[in-house]
Amino acid sequence: MHIELLRRCQYFADLPDQTLAAAAAAAQLRRVPTGDFIFRQGESASHFYVLAEGHARLSQISPEGRQIIMGLIGPPIEIGIIAAIQGAVYPLDLQATQDCQALAWEHRTLIRLLESHPMLALRALRMVSGRFVELQDRYRELATERVERRLARALLRLVNQSGRPDGDDVTIALPLARQDLAELTGTTLYTVSRTLSAWESSGIIRSGRERVTLCDLPRLSEIAEG
Amino acid sequence: MHIELLRRCQYFADLPDQTLAAAAAAAQLRRVPTGDFIFRQGESASHFYVLAEGHARLSQISPEGRQIIMGLIGPPIEIGIIAAIQGAVYPLDLQATQDCQALAWEHRTLIRLLESHPMLALRALRMVSGRFVELQDRYRELATERVERRLARALLRLVNQSGRPDGDDVTIALPLARQDLAELTGTTLYTVSRTLSAWESSGIIRSGRERVTLCDLPRLSEIAEG
Numbered sequence: 001m002h003i004e005l006l007r008r009c010q011y012f013a014d015l016p017d018q019t020l021a022a023a024a025a026a027a028q029l030r031r032v033p034t035g036d037f038i039f040r041q042g043e044s045a046s047h048f049y050v051l052a053e054g055h056a057r058l059s060q061i062s063p064e065g066r067q068i069i070m071g072l073i074g075p076p077i078e079i080g081i082i083a084a085i086q087g088a089v090y091p092l093d094l095q096a097t098q099d100c101q102a103l104a105w106e107h108r109t110l111i112r113l114l115e116s117h118p119m120l121a122l123r124a125l126r127m128v129s130g131r132f133v134e135l136q137d138r139y140r141e142l143a144t145e146r147v148e149r150r151l152a153r154a155l156l157r158l159v160n161q162s163g164r165p166d167g168d169d170v171t172i173a174l175p176l177a178r179q180d181l182a183e184l185t186g187t188t189l190y191t192v193s194r195t196l197s198a199w200e201s202s203g204i205i206r207s208g209r210e211r212v213t214l215c216d217l218p219r220l221s222e223i224a225e226g
Numbered sequence: 227m228h229i230e231l232l233r234r235c236q237y238f239a240d241l242p243d244q245t246l247a248a249a250a251a252a253a254q255l256r257r258v259p260t261g262d263f264i265f266r267q268g269e270s271a272s273h274f275y276v277l278a279e280g281h282a283r284l285s286q287i288s289p290e291g292r293q294i295i296m297g298l299i300g301p302p303i304e305i306g307i308i309a310a311i312q313g314a315v316y317p318l319d320l321q322a323t324q325d326c327q328a329l330a331w332e333h334r335t336l337i338r339l340l341e342s343h344p345m346l347a348l349r350a351l352r353m354v355s356g357r358f359v360e361l362q363d364r365y366r367e368l369a370t371e372r373v374e375r376r377l378a379r380a381l382l383r384l385v386n387q388s389g390r391p392d393g394d395d396v397t398i399a400l401p402l403a404r405q406d407l408a409e410l411t412g413t414t415l416y417t418v419s420r421t422l423s424a425w426e427s428s429g430i431i432r433s434g435r436e437r438v439t440l441c442d443l444p445r446l447s448e449i450a451e452g
């Protein structure tokens with residue numbers, strides 16, 4: 001039932017049943033097969049989503065056509081609140097990297113919900129502010145910190161968000177190519193490969209095709225903290 | 227009168243008189259002398275502000291104590307909407323670089339305003355989303371673009387925000403040291419000095435102590451666009 005799914009999202013957590021029921025009743029279910037786009041950068045921001053199943057990749061294309069990955073997301077997560085804003089466009093691509101299911105609220109439906117449940121509008125503000133603060137931290141890291149440290153932080157963020165225990169280790173349960181890591185940290189494929197190989201030799205990580213397992217979290221945290 | 231000031235802010239523009247009057251009546255005026263902080267990074271986010279007079283600098287200190295400038299702002303501008311969020315802390319320092327006056331709304335006053343005027347909550351969401359999208363663009367620039375281009379874009383953003391005509395040229399009406407530009411664009415003082423000197427020789431800019439004048443906007447835009 002949609003209400004239970006919403007309850008597991010930070011955005012909807014601990015809201016009155018009546019608010020959750022109104023939100024759930026107004027949602028539509030959308031299925032997106034692997035490789036398709038949930039939304040595209042520059043398109044009219046028509047819908048707000050809660051990703052219910054499957055993983056997806058947020059990326060941005062520069063005017064010269066260079067792609068940079070802004071995030072890798074897994075369920076349940078709310079995304080696209082910019083659809084609350086009249087006339088906005090999506091600033092990013094969101095592409096399904098697995099078969100996805102998402103709840104969707106169309107712009108006018110969303111505005112009605114936010115107006116009749118001020119708590120939802122305040123939560124939306126909190127969500128965007130939280131992501132803004134995170135992005136400021138990443139911007140500062142990119143401007144001031146060495147690649148090795150940015151890469152360590154990116155892995156810790158991903159494991160925090162999508163880690164799955166694997167014996168004594170933790171695997172990042174997202175398809176994760178080295179090129180993805182290069183784009184996530186604003187560096188080159190060459191530098192990512194060199195750094196991951198060094199960490200693999202030191203027993204800090206294990207990596208396979210599109211897969212990274214963290215074997216020594218304390219040491220990786222030390223690198224992340226400089 | 228405060229209502230007139232609010233009307234000139236994007237956040238309050240074109241709102242019904244009744245909403246503006248309620249917002250103005252709930253505001254307190256705060257004076258901040260040059261060099262003092264309007265708020266500090268890590269402090270409880272107690273107030274939302276509209277800067278009414280004077281310029282100020284937004285900056286962030288990394289855990290190692292390295293400063294990075296996130297923005298230079300001039301009046302009238304709204305800042306610190308994170309104060310709407312229960313328990314939040316300011317993610318940045320805001321320091322007066324001139325004597326400043328600001329209207330201030332304390333957390334509880336702000337929440338009451340947002341709840342009784344849903345349009346203000348939606349505007350707050352729009353404001354933060356807009357800044358989020360800008361920051362994403364800057365993040366992408368920092369990750370993918372060469373320093374010269376980032377510097378050209380930073381100057382164009384500043385002139386757009388605080389340009390003052392100066393004969394056929396435009397001066398950035400903010401105190402602007404080369405170190406500020408280095409921190410704004412995530413590069414070194416040396417690189418900024420070298421690039422500005424080259425542009426000065428080519429007649430694209432003139433620069434003095436804490437002052438930059440743009441003499442050839444079309445050429446600077448070409449550099450910014452790559």
